[in-house]
Amino acid sequence: MSESAGRAPGRRPVEVRRLSDERQVRIAWDDGHVSEYPFAYLRGWCPCAGCQGHGNEPRYVHAQNTDLVTIGVVGNYALSFTWGDGHDTGIYSYRWLRQLCACPNCRPQP
Numbered sequence: 001m002s003e004s005a006g007r008a009p010g011r012r013p014v015e016v017r018r019l020s021d022e023r024q025v026r027i028a029w030d031d032g033h034v035s036e037y038p039f040a041y042l043r044g045w046c047p048c049a050g051c052q053g054h055g056n057e058p059r060y061v062h063a064q065n066t067d068l069v070t071i072g073v074v075g076n077y078a079l080s081f082t083w084g085d086g087h088d089t090g091i092y093s094y095r096w097l098r099q100l101c102a103c104p105n106c107r108p109q110p
């Protein structure tokens with residue numbers, strides 16, 4: 001067992017699907033929650049240093065090409081996405097992806 005010490009385990013995806021027609025990624029989580037992320041939304045929240053710079057606040061990036069080419073798995077903690085413009089340096093941790101969930105339950109409207 002090599003879970004990093006002191007970290008809450010967090011949620012994990014049990015299924016990750018690219019929905020080409022809807023231009024969305026759908027993630028089913030191990031707690032039964034389902035998240036759907038439009039490609040442009042995911043691309044916009046790319047966590048890589050090139051997109052995020054050195055600011056403290058997460059920054060939304062407006063990319064020209066938001067086609068999603070491939071989805072990769074990074075270790076046992078993250079996904080990586082390759083975008084239509086070749087950008088592929090973002091490592092989207094499961095924790096980050098779960099935070100990005102935009103469904104009404106996760107982002108209640110005031």
Ligand SMILES: [Zn+2]
Binds near residue numbers: 047049050087
């Ligand atoms: Zn990036």
Ligand SMILES: [Zn+2]
Binds near residue numbers: 101
């Ligand atoms: Zn949600």
